[in-house]
Amino acid sequence: MRKLTCKEASRLISQAQDRKLTLAQRAALRLHLSLCEACTRFGAHLNTLRSAMRKYRE
């Protein structure tokens, strides 16, 4: 399994909101997130953004 860069990881974090990632992608992403605080925050921010947009129409 190749190591993900933050750039690649951030794209997968975004795509995970739109489609089911492959098993290999999920494994690579999990490994990256376990070591990278910046991308972990990015993922949390995207979840906040999604909640905000849900609230936007309520």
Place this chain on the structure above:
Amino acid sequence: MSDFAAAVNAQRAYLLRIARLQLPERERAEDVVQETILAALESQDSYAGKSSVKSWLTGILKHKIIDAIRRSAREPAVPAMGGEGDIDDLDVFFSEHDHDHWESKPADWRNPERDLEQKQFMDMIDFCLERLPPNTARVFMLHEVMGLESDEICKELQITATHLWVILYRARMLLRKCLEQNWFARAETAG
């Protein structure tokens, strides 16, 4: 005016904001909002009260916008989807030397649940949405607010799924940055 009509009319500005992100010509956006409000008033009986009036109106607006997109697809005046499908412009978010790391590390947003409760935060979302490239805003709103499925968006706008993911990624990257700079950074200095 009945309470229901008043509640519907109270959402006019919100509907127009969304419609203008989808349809850049002001008149066309206004037409769609008129159609939505008329349709809503005519179908009051179908409003079950399960969701908010705002959310229900968003659903009606979605259909009116899809109709408008279909109509305009038959006219040559539609802005092409090209240009915003390229991902290279997002490289600025990552270190110049290698793309391994973030150029500036995403901040700790602490308790964002609290921020979501504030009206000013929602105003900031509007501010940031208006600063997105037009097609990026359009796709993001269709997907996240109007709840159009990915395959429907691809079909209506004639783009590939890969292109769609790139556009949504761009929207999230830019919105996240905008909120961080204009809201969360400010909250931090305010203590």
